[in-house]
Amino acid sequence: MQSNYGEPSITLTSGKGIFVTDENGKKYLDFLGGIATNALGHSHPAIVKAVSKQIATLGHVSNLYAHPAGLQLAQKLIEITGDPTSRVFFCNSGAEANEAALKLSRKTGKSRIVATIDSFHGRTMGAISLTGQPSKRNPFKPLIKNIKHVTFGDITQMRKAVNSKTAMVIVEPIMGEAGVIVPPFGYLKQLREMCNQHGVLLVFDCVQTGMGRTGTWFGYEDEKIRPDVITLAKGIGGGLPLGAMITLGSTTPRFSPGEHGTTFGGNPVAAAAGLAAINVVEKNRLMTSARIFEKKLKIKLEVVRGVKEVRGRGLLIGIGLDGNYAQALAGLLADCGILVNAPNANTIRIAPPLNVTKVQIDKFVTVFRLCMQEVDRG
Ligand SMILES: *Cc1c(COP(=O)(O)O)cnc(C)c1O
Secondary structure (H helix, E strand, C coil): CCCCHHHCCCCCCEEECCCCCCCCCCCECCCCHHHHHHCCCEEHHHHCCCCCCCCCCCCCCCCCCHHHHHHHHHHHHHHCCCCCCCCEEECCHHHHHHHHHHHHHHHHCCCCEEEEECCCCCHHCCCCCCHHHHHHHHHHHHHHEEEECCCCCCHHHHHCCCCCCCEEEEECCCCCCCCECCCCCCCCHHHHHHHHHCHHHHHHEECCCCCCCCCCCCCCCCHCCCCCCCEEECCCCCCCCCCCEECCCCCCCCCCCCCCCCCCCCHHHHHHHHHHHHHHHHHHCCCHHHHHHHHHHHHHHHHHCCCCEEECCCCEEEECCCCCCCCHHHHHHHHHCCCCCCEEEEEEEEEECCCCCCHHHHHHHHHHHHHHHCCCCC
């Protein structure tokens, strides 16, 4: 393979629930969940059953034909947005979902876009243009023009940048790749009001914060507002490649026949997995337990020596450290049998499966505490 991912130090060969096993037979607690993707962990029986049944019935048909799995998943997504006028476009990844939103915004007849500094929206040319991280953008210039980046969580900066010539504003309800950064409460609502005032599309990139991870279906719901467009991927497929762009409201632009497409988007097998995952999250009340574990993790981790703050909602948690040793700590945790990652030099991110248990959470806290004692904090 190319070296764009560096050289991974671990090769995983199997997984069951929250556990994964590497080629040497070493077992790990997977507290990263494929980066907030394996909402139900590995080889969950409901996913295995849905996928097996679907691939044995109808595997792939292209988007020239409808199929029950796709229709049922779209119906379910519309239901959980709470807006019966919402409409779904399926794709395969977060970058593609944001590409779709970017293209859709052109249908307003305007082209100016405002996004946020440090945001992450994916790696394709459109998505990287929306992304606010210079290290990821700069090597690939020239990017798409007329995209301005302002400080996340700062409504004053946003108001200065946005006017009636703006086509769309795109933000993550919580910035995931930036290190799990939560905006001040009220920010998302202020964005909603500002976008209404100027007739601007408000897009929430819920790729990482969606599908129940933050304790609600989508990362913005605590502020009791809705965006015009939601983009999804990661957790939506229950571990299979699936993304979606959902428009809300009857006056939000939608794609017309021929305007956009993707061969694999909403493939029956991925759609069946997505539907199964949503049903398990709902039936087992996993969003409620995510909030309970959030409280527990915050209480237990905040008092660990070297931890500056614990950020996040539900089971998307960033542990802010008092120095730039996150990479070393992540390595130590892996040695001790726990997988996490370091989105930046002083943050450990955890995004365990939503069906993680109390015992596994306690185990994580214990091992984390031990590793913090051992790591060189500089
Ligand atoms: C991961 C991520 C993306 C990109 O998703 P891909 O499936 O890797 O293209 C976009 N937005 C956010 C918020 C993400 O966390």
